[in-house]
Amino acid sequence: MTQRKSRADRRADLVDAARRAVIRHGAEGVHLNQIAEMAGLTSGAVLYHYPDLRDLLTEAHHAGMERFYEQRIRKAGGIADPARKLITTIRSGLPEGPEDAGVRLLCELGGAAGRNPVYGSLLTTLFDRQVSMYQAILETGAAQGVFTLAGDSETIGRNLVALEDAYGYRVIARHHSIDAETAVELVLGYARLATGHPLAADAPGTR
Amino acid sequence: MTQRKSRADRRADLVDAARRAVIRHGAEGVHLNQIAEMAGLTSGAVLYHYPDLRDLLTEAHHAGMERFYEQRIRKAGGIADPARKLITTIRSGLPEGPEDAGVRLLCELGGAAGRNPVYGSLLTTLFDRQVSMYQAILETGAAQGVFTLAGDSETIGRNLVALEDAYGYRVIARHHSIDAETAVELVLGYARLATGHPLAADAPGTR
DNA sequence: GAGTATGTTGAATCGAGATTCAAATACGCG
C-alpha cells in the first residue's frame, strides 16, 4: 500500500496532482482516475479526501494561479531598477515554451471561465493582481524619471497583461511564427512604446 | 418524424448545431445528445452522418471561425476611410457582451488548442488572417498619410489581434471592470498610440 | 403508384468512469 499520510499532507498532494492532471488532460476533460494515478493512489482514496471532485479542481486551479503569481513576484523581487524589473516581469508572464505548465493551466481555464463563474472569478482576480503589479513598476519608474508613460498606468498595465495572455496562448498553440522569444519581444515592443524607455533586452542566458 | 433532408443539407445543419452546442457546453464537455437535440434529431441520426464525432466538431469549429472572420470582413467592407475602417474592425473583433457566440467559441478553443494540434492550427490560421487584415488597413492609412505608424505594420497588427483576444476573454469571463465598451476603448487606445491618429469613437448607436 | 434508395427512430447493448463500501493496512498512542 502507498505510504499513508496525514489528512493535510494528502490533501496538499492531491491538489498538486489535480493541477498536473488538468494541465495534461484539460480543465473539463480530466478524470478522477487520472488524478488518482498522478497522486499514486486509487480513486477511492481521492474520494475519501474530496467527496466532491469540483472542490478539488477548484483548489487545484486556485493553487496553480497562486503559484504562477508568486513566482512572478519572486523573480522580480530583488530588482530595484524599474527598467530591468519591467523586463524580468514581462518574461515571467510568458511561457518558456509550448509545454510551460503555469501558462497551460491558465489557458485551460480561459475557455471554462465563460461557463463557470468560479473559474471566471479566479481569472479575473489574477488579472487584476497582475495589473496592479505592473502599475507599481510603472509608477515607480515614472516617479524616478526613467519612464515617460504614454497613458495612465492602469491602461498600460492592463495592456501588458492582455498582451502576455494572448501571446501566451499563441505559444501554447505552437504558432509557427510566434515562439517564446518572439512573444517576449512583442510585449517588450509595446512596453517601449508605452514607457518611452529602450528596455534593452537582457543578455541571453540571463534570467 | 423530423422532416427528412438531403445529406448535404443535414450535414450543414449538424455543423451548425454542433457549433451552438459547443458554445453552450464547451469544446470538450459537449455530448452527442446535446448536439442531436440542438439539431432536432436523435443521436442515431447524428452518427449516421458523422460516424466519428471528432470530424463533426472539427468542422463546427472551422465553420465558427470562418463565420467570425467573414463577418469582420463584411462589416468593414464598404468603408473607405482607413480610420473609420480601423475603428469598425476593432469593434467587430470584440464580443458584444458576455454571451457573444462568436467570441465564446474562440475562447472555448483556446484551451484545447494546446493539446489538440488541429484546433491549434485552426486558431493559428485565424490569427494570421486577422493580422493580415489589420496590416492592409494600416498600410493603406500610412500610404494615404493619415496614419503615422509607430512600428512595422505586422507588429502593430499582431498586437491589435492579441489585445482583442485577451480582452475578449475578459468580457466573456464577466470581468467586473472590463465590459464590452471598455474593451473597445482599451484596444482603440493602443491603436491611437500605434497610428498617431485620434480615431474618434463612432457616435453611440452607429454600427 | 410500386419499387428502391436514403434518412430517421428507438430500443438494446456496450463500456468507461464514478461511486460505494467492507475489508485490509498502517500509524499513533497508551
Next chain:
DNA sequence: CGCGTATTTGAATCTCGATTCAACATACTC
C-alpha cells in the same frame, strides 16, 4: 505490544453517454 482510529484498497455496483441495428418513414424514380 496491542488497541483504536484514520487511511487506503479493490472489487462490486451504478450511471450515463456512446454505439449498434432492425424496423420504419419519407422522398425520389420510372
